[in-house]
Amino acid sequence: MSASKLSKIETGKLAPSVVDAEGILTAIGVSNEVKAEYLEAARAAATEATAWRLVRRIGVHKAQQQTRALEAQMRSLRLFQPALVPGLLQTPEYIRAILSRHDLGEDVLTRTISARIERQQALYDSTKELCFVITESVLRWRIVSATRMAEQIDRLASLSRLPNIDIRVVPLAAQQQDIANHAFVIRDDRTVTVETIHAEIVVTDPQDVSLYVRKFERFAATALAGEDMRATLASIRDGFLREQETG
Template sequence: MSTEAQDQRDALGARLRGFRRNAGYASGRSFAAATGFHESKVSRIEHGRQKPSEVDLRIWCETTGQQEQLPDLIAALRHINELWLEWKRQLSDGATSRQQKAIPVYAKTKLFRIWHPTVIWGALQTADYAEDTFKQVVSFFDIPDDIEAARDKRLERQKYLYEGDRAFHVLLGEQALYSNFGGRNVMLGQLEWLLNVMRLPRLSVGFVPRDAPLGIWPGNSFSMFDEKLVLVETYSAELSVTKPSEIEMYVKAFGLLKRSAVYGDSAKELIRGAIRHYDRYR
């Protein structure tokens, strides 16, 4: 769980603990007896180790005479839920809806900072490369097969590379040039496209060579949208970071990764090296 989500869960638990004490329930045991909760559940909720349900909040407020606080508590709980979204829930109707969800975020963003150690960033993908990544998504999460629609929606983001006064700072690990999606022909097409798209004036693409001295460990991929939102992807979930102090940590991490990156002709030579690698497999 993100530290922001945990901080808010802790704060919610402390608030509920205050309600209990103010209502005259000196111990979790006495409150558990009044509500029908298990005593350990009361303790876990109050100490941020368990997230209450909306029903739990309703019972808590009714028992402590704090019914007027219920709407605010439910809003806080729903915000915590949004901070950590399980992929299975996000992708329950297929991958297209998640791709659609990204479009308004891209439309509002002026400064993009992207880090991915192993995969080409979505807005720089070719159709064939994107299609193969979605094949893996559909298979891994066992979701409805909407590969072509999801691919097309992802490629729709590319229009923002050409529109407005946006700036894109993209950092990739050298491994991203070799992670094999779709086989030789797909990879060669993707690598050639990278060389072409790097000419865009609003786009800065750097690569962290595999033997580069590092100022920070590579970690998970993340995408920063201005300094308002950071999305971090794991195998099980997508984390939304909105707390300014946490966003500042990602700004710092991006800066440290950038120190290890190469740009311009050095970056293009890394791409050409990967092209030579795949070109051998005729």
């Protein structure tokens, strides 16, 4: 946390988020009882929302750096994504295609792409357990050209072989008992981040977090994993390559 942000919190000019409060309480070494008391008060408003327009105002690349700091501290991540390849798994070309839709200046765009790529170092930290569940439609949604989509799918297959990474694909043909409403990220089973059209929402109430954990587990149970998952990736990738050859 920057000194200026801490100063604003201390002087009452800025209300601390639950994550901010926990970081401060941990840093000053209060007892677990005191920490629990203050965090319960911070959770009185169980959900925090930060509008994307505010994120753009402070700098999208800075938001990426803040997310990287969170990911550096976490030990487990469970991410569900029904629309896009998760940011941690994206190729540089896919990242540029996604971020170019946000009307960023070239300088900010370049810095944000670099910040997201730097975040991907978390993938190679063997102390972290990372599980990604995506729907098959994510693999078919044409964010970039057929050739680039094939490269993106190859990256998923490669990363899925890392011992600390579990990538699963929910096939379109599978009978589902749940609805793929939106993407969400669960960190250490303590916080959930939800991205909506207008804002990023952080959920910290344990009861609400458990709802997302159960939803994630239901989709993970119906998803393809391991060699079955990689066979699906290969089939879709080959389709993109054939299309490029005949195009």
